[in-house]
Amino acid sequence: IGLGVKPETRVGIAVERSIEMVVGLLAILKAGGAYVPLDPDYPSDRLTYMVKDSGIELLLTQQHLCDALPVADGLNVIDLDRLEVAHHAPTNPNVALHGESLAYVIYTSGSTGRPKGAANRHHALTNRLQWMQEAYGLTADDAVLQKTPFSFDVSVWEFFWPLMTGARLVVAAPGEHREPARLIESIERHAITTVHFVPSMLQAFIHEPGVQGCASLKRIVCSGEALPLEAQQQVFAKLPNAGLYNLYGPTEAAIDVTHWTCVDEGTDCVPIGRPIANLGT
Secondary structure (H helix, E strand, O other): OOOOOOOOEEEEEOOOOOOOHHHHHHHHHHHOOEEEEEOOOOOOHHHHHHHHHOOOOOEEEHHHHHHHHOOOOOOOEEEEEOOOOOOOOOOOOOOOOOOOEEEEEEEOOOOOOOOOOOEHHHHHHHHHHHHHHHHOOOOOOOOEEOOOOOOOHHHHHHHHHHHHOOOEEEOOOOOOHHHHHHHHHHHHHHOOOEEEEOOOHHHHHHHOOOOOOOOOEEEEEEEEOOOOOOHHHHHHHOOOOOOEEEEEEOHHHHHEEEEEEEOOOOOOOOHHHHHHHHOOO
């Protein structure tokens, strides 16, 4: 806020998955700004393009990443590893936001050309998160595993759904999202109840030895690809206490637009389902 962040200000954040990542995202939103995730693993030319195209006015990062980031002259940079906040008030800042205020800008993969920034507003994000709570009902007894890279929009609900409902947010270690054996270990260790998979990773996970030990799972959410019927059947067979939910939506539409609760009978495919709250066909 002291550096001029206000509603509609775009703030870049380039960090590894960590507590600092969560602190940075909350700081941007609490200041009224919109966050622009910049994955440090991206090629330098892609990051350079995103920094320029997004028009960020501030960059939050970590010390060990600074040298590899394309920081333009005059761009303010905050090192979250060395942040001194003791002299600031501990209360929430009183920032007035409108539903049409920008919440985040996430860049598409660029598979059909240059990456494009998909900008989403607070009212769309709030609608999506409130619908998810009404549909799936997290409580203080739940734990959500945050494992999706923050450059993909699934990460948005992984971060903010547990935080807005009082559930535990468990941040996976860097690289853990690619290794089913490590995921199984984390799910068991932290008694994870809620996790997201793209269907291809779900298939790798559900066939990993020891997956039956993830008995704490109550909700497995899938999106990003078509969910094969075989994967659904494997989940029901190996994790019978977990609900399986298939969601669909483009990045431009605030994460998801349709939902389907999977059932273990009478289907030859897994539908994308019905519109979420306040959306129509």
